[in-house]
Amino acid sequence: MDIGQAFTFSALASQFLVGLSRAMILFIVCSGMSFVLGVLRVPNVAHGSLYMIGAFSAFSIASLFGGSPTGFWLALIFAPLVVALVSLIAERALFCHLYEREHLMLLLFTFALMLILGDLVKLTWGAEYRSIMAPPFFRGSIPIFGSAFPRYNLFLLIIGPLVAISLWLFTNKTKIGKISRAAAVDREMVGAVGINVSWVFAAAFVIGCYLAGLGGALVAPTVSITIGMDHGIIIEAFLIVTIGGLGNMWGALVGSLIFGLTQAFGVLFWPQFAIVFPYAAVVIILIWRPTGMLKSVW
Amino acid sequence: MPIAGLFIVLLILPPIIPRFYTYIIALMFVTGLLAMSLNMVVGHGGMFQFHHCAFYGVGAYSLALILTKTTLPMWVGFVAGPIVAALVGLLIGWLCVRLNRLYFGMLQISLGSLIWAIVFRWYSLTNGDDGIHGIPMPSILSSLNSSYYFILIVLAICLVGMYLIFKSPFGTTLQAIRDNPQRCEAVGVNVRRHQLAAIVIATFFSGVAGVLFVVLERSVFPDLLFWVLSLEIFIMCLLGGWFTFLGPMLGAAITVALRTFVGIYTEYWTLILGVILILLIFFLPEGVLGYFIEKFKERGTNAMQEEK
Numbered sequence: 001m002d003i004g005q006a007f008t009f010s011a012l013a014s015q016f017l018v019g020l021s022r023a024m025i026l027f028i029v030c031s032g033m034s035f036v037l038g039v040l041r042v043p044n045v046a047h048g049s050l051y052m053i054g055a056f057s058a059f060s061i062a063s064l065f066g067g068s069p070t071g072f073w074l075a076l077i078f079a080p081l082v083v084a085l086v087s088l089i090a091e092r093a094l095f096c097h098l099y100e101r102e103h104l105m106l107l108l109f110t111f112a113l114m115l116i117l118g119d120l121v122k123l124t125w126g127a128e129y130r131s132i133m134a135p136p137f138f139r140g141s142i143p144i145f146g147s148a149f150p151r152y153n154l155f156l157l158i159i160g161p162l163v164a165i166s167l168w169l170f171t172n173k174t175k176i177g178k179i180s181r182a183a184a185v186d187r188e189m190v191g192a193v194g195i196n197v198s199w200v201f202a203a204a205f206v207i208g209c210y211l212a213g214l215g216g217a218l219v220a221p222t223v224s225i226t227i228g229m230d231h232g233i234i235i236e237a238f239l240i241v242t243i244g245g246l247g248n249m250w251g252a253l254v255g256s257l258i259f260g261l262t263q264a265f266g267v268l269f270w271p272q273f274a275i276v277f278p279y280a281a282v283v284i285i286l287i288w289r290p291t292g293m294l295k296s297v298w
Numbered sequence: 299m300p301i302a303g304l305f306i307v308l309l310i311l312p313p314i315i316p317r318f319y320t321y322i323i324a325l326m327f328v329t330g331l332l333a334m335s336l337n338m339v340v341g342h343g344g345m346f347q348f349h350h351c352a353f354y355g356v357g358a359y360s361l362a363l364i365l366t367k368t369t370l371p372m373w374v375g376f377v378a379g380p381i382v383a384a385l386v387g388l389l390i391g392w393l394c395v396r397l398n399r400l401y402f403g404m405l406q407i408s409l410g411s412l413i414w415a416i417v418f419r420w421y422s423l424t425n426g427d428d429g430i431h432g433i434p435m436p437s438i439l440s441s442l443n444s445s446y447y448f449i450l451i452v453l454a455i456c457l458v459g460m461y462l463i464f465k466s467p468f469g470t471t472l473q474a475i476r477d478n479p480q481r482c483e484a485v486g487v488n489v490r491r492h493q494l495a496a497i498v499i500a501t502f503f504s505g506v507a508g509v510l511f512v513v514l515e516r517s518v519f520p521d522l523l524f525w526v527l528s529l530e531i532f533i534m535c536l537l538g539g540w541f542t543f544l545g546p547m548l549g550a551a552i553t554v555a556l557r558t559f560v561g562i563y564t565e566y567w568t569l570i571l572g573v574i575l576i577l578l579i580f581f582l583p584e585g586v587l588g589y590f591i592e593k594f595k596e597r598g599t600n601a602m603q604e605e606k
Contacts, residue, residue, distance in 0.1 A: 108575060111529050272419055286393075290405065
């Protein structure tokens with residue numbers, strides 16, 4: 001492809017949509033991480049592993065139904081719940097005993113969790129590549145601006161904003177959401193008014209991990225599911241929540257859009273170094289605004 | 299005195315023990331030096347140096363590239379490795395020290411990942427994810443035993459240097475900054491400049507470790523700069539003891555030994571590493587060496603009280 005062809009309107013538009021749908025997946029995963037970061041103030045290193053478990057569980061649930069559309073929808077509902085259950089067990093059994101300890105220990109705990117979960121996934125599902133099919137309705141592609149755009153990506157473009165709105169409703173309109181926001185700002189005060197902070201933290205952790213699982217289940221039809229997919233996403237998630245402003249949900253959205261779009265356009269400009277563009281964008285943003293684009297909740 | 303004894307034992311070991319063990323001990327030295335250099339910033343400086351192995355990789359790649367791609371004399375590569383690592387450390391450190399705690403760590407992860415991504419993708423220069431193998435070495439380092447001695451001697455020099463820095467007024471100030479940055483600022487210490495200096499020194503030593511890695515393995519690959527390795531070194535520091543001088547060395551030795559011997563029986567090494575880390579966090583947060591030093595002190599004070 002020569003340069004002139006690469007920058008036609010149709011190529012730009014389709015890359016824009018590709019980047020946008022990638023950004024939606026990133027946003028769903030990162031909003032979960034950002035939520036945990038906001039309330040617990042711990043970057044959850046195991047978040048990527050939970051995302052991977054979400055994808056693998058989706059595969060298992062979908063294959064129970066022999067790849068029928070019902071299987072896909074059930075996988076979308078139950079795979080994140082499996083992840084939430086795993087995170088609840090880890091939180092109640094081990095993590096909750098560490099809240100009084102210093103930050104670094106919490107972070108290293110989540111790293112230990114990542115190491116253990118990574119190998120447990122290998123034990124359970126093995127090292128082969130897996131894939132699941134989207135329902136027939138989402139297969140194939142439709143023409144947009146003269147280039148083919150996968151239907152499933154359109155579905156992602158609808159799901160992303162839905163998750164954003166639900167999260168906003170949850171944190172602003174429900175009691176537990178409001179408590180968790182309060183706990184993010186001043187946990188002593190929340191404890192002082194008689195709320196069990198430990199359970200608020202547990203709820204926040206599980207919700208954050210649920211979102212990781214949801215991201216994993218949603219991404220499953222578009223990628224090959226394999227061990228090692230945790231390593232890729234976690235560093236991206238880290239960077240996105242950092243450039244967005246730690247703990248800020250809308251920051252996670254802004255960060256995901258920047259990350260997804262720079263990557264998609266990078267493929268057009270310089271395919272070999274497409275992976276470098278988002279990282280470079282992150283570095284430029286952090287040099288320009290060291291604490292992220294939007295206000296951190298810390 | 300016990301250290302000198304240990305040094306002599308390590309000097310006479312290679313001809314006696316099997317080649318494989320010589321290699322493992324040399325690997326412990328290299329990893330140990332890397333962990334020690336990280337501990338200068340994390341344990342003694344109290345900074346969240348989350349992507350330390352980026353500098354290790356930069357040191358290793360600098361040497362590898364000079365030896366394979368240029369016709370410069372070989373010693374230039376050995377000198378350039380640590381210096382390039384320190385220069386990258388200066389640049390990244392200068393950007394990072396403006397920030398506090400977690401933001402410091404996050405910015406460093408992003409900058410380190412940027413370096414990793416470039417190394418991973420720049421096929422024409424770094425061979426991308428294949429890495430560079432069969433790097434030519436000076437004839438003096440041709441055998442494993444001579445590499446071992448070279449690594450041991452460089453390690454000894456570095457440890458002496460690190461110890462002098464640790465005990466120097468600079469090192470003491472750094473530890474004071476770790477414990478109470480506000481007070482240090484108030485008494486007129488330039489906190490940021492001290493932290494930056496510590497980062498540059500530590501990255502220099504990690505560059506040395508990178509060079510030694512190339513001497514031992516004769517190959518480099520992008521995993522050297524991957525963030526998972528950075529956190530593994532973190533575990534080594536924790537395992538040995540943050541607040542001790544030689545702790546990270548011990549932690550690295552234990553980790554390398556465990557990985558080697560666990561690897562014989564099972565492929566699930568990271569599972570075991572994770573369990574070890576959780577046990578450490580819950581039961582031994584001050585590390586193995588820290589624990590023994592504490593015990594030793596306790597016995598000392600008990601004995602003194604009995605004397606009274």
